[in-house]
Amino acid sequence: MLAQVLTIILDGLNYASFLFIVSVGLTIVFGVLKILNVAHGAFYAWGAYAAAYAITQASELGYPDWIGFLLIFAASIIVGLVLGSIIERLILRKMYAQDEVLIALATFGLFLVLEDIILVVFGVDPYFAYQPMAVLGNVVIGGVFRDVYSLTLFALAVVVAVGCWWALTKTKWGKLIAVVIYDREISQAMGINVSAVYLIVFIVGAMLGALGGAYVAPTTSVAPGFGIDVIVLSFAVVVIGGMGSIPGALIGSVMVGVLRAIAVHQFPELELFVVFAVMAGVLIIRPEGLFAPPKARTI
């Protein structure tokens, strides 16, 4: 009994950490740029593919297995930097005046394009980059057998959360971002380089999406269609917590993670249902999300 509860908690936290890393990027981009970025799922898939490709290549070349960790971070930074800057500069920049739903649709188009460029670049065969997971081995916690790698995911989520909090509240850039969120035009008039803020925020968001994918890559097979399920799940997380709110993304991912873990272990047929039922429920009762400051945005 106790072991089962512990398994559910560990699974839930593991899943929550993963969801948090992915959805915090989505929520930051929504909070600052007011864009619901469907292409975030493609950043996730790109991160996973880039990391898996780099790790398998490094392994074939005879590098030690721990180098995989460096490659995971390198891959997500490169993917975020390249894709993020290209997309923001060339496409989104020209769309900010448009209706937000239309921008979301444009990012859906981008999602389709980026998903297929993956197939062209990396091929259709799945990648197995298990080395970083194998190098850490396993551990027994309270009678429950776990791999250490999934525990490091939790640590990474904590680092990301603290990092975001620190960057947004303690640095000059964080304060600039807060000002830009509050009023874009006034901040531009005050001499803040709004377009630079947008670019940087979008790149950071893309990096976080890619990091989520890159860090998950070693635990599974990276195959076509990798980003499809993730994008709606992180939508659910972001909506539950409140779009644009980082604490909201944290609470949302813990809720979704734990609920899903309970469902998977106790009521497997409810696995997806429970997540989206909660999302619908939150939207009905508090459309601005559980932890966002209430704003009259429904009408």
Add this chain to the structure above:
Amino acid sequence: MIETLKKDKTVRWIILGFLALAITGNFMEAWVQNNIMFGLARGLAVLGLMVLWRTGLISFGHALYFGIGAYAVGLVDRNLGISDIFLRLIFAVGASAFVGFLLGFILRKYRGIFFAMLNLAFSMVLYGILVKVESLGSTDGFSVSQTTILGWAPENKYALFAAIVIACAIGAVLVQCYLKTALGSLTTAIRDNELRVEYLGFSVARAIHVKYVMSAGLAGASGALLAMALGQVDPDSMVNWPVSGELVFITVMAGPGSVIAPFLGGVVFEFLRTYAFELAPEAWQLIVGGTLLGIIFFLPMGLWSLLERIWKRRGVSS
């Protein structure tokens, strides 16, 4: 309504165009016929989304009604043995419109991104159920037996093709008539200024609710026709979120200009997909997604606006 039927130019064009299509359909190659059939069936759902879009609403979850329509056909076929196209359509439209009516009470309060997301959440709830229910075939779905028309079991696909063409023509005419009524002409008015509409003495919530139920019923009919054309239902190609994305994509590609546009868009999408798949089997989504971006950027009012422009230019020169 009868006035509209007699006088409206669009109604005449719909009847002429669809009649021509129904006749020429018999002489088409099988794959062309199939593509047009699928495109038109999808166009029916797009028609409903277009009415919502004119009101300023975009739904990222109409796969919900699409799926309800498709599964309704599958279920009445499997459990009641109903194979008649009219009965199947009645069940499908009834079920989806009923769900749309109930959810409409909640959804009519939402606008913008919240409307889109709440629809998405509802459709994913249905998807989450369908992929797990073993008796409905979970992720594989199940097959639908051949469709009959008033007890007659046609030998080739042409009969179904003609039936779909007629169903789409009826849908287009009805929506055109609706748009000419007072409630129907509130579409763009609501998008431009809700407050003024309220001051004119109309209930915005009720107007949106009616349009929502209509779009749900149309999406249900669309899913039902597609299920019959494919002879099979499954969650991933009928209820998952990319299906909703595709429907919105066709809506934007076709443009809000006319009730004929959704069907044109549906057929163009089907051919675009076929050719993209032919050209680059591993990268067809790239072409489809690129087209979507191109349309949003360079043709914000859709393909229909392009046709209109050509039409007008010719009118001036001659």
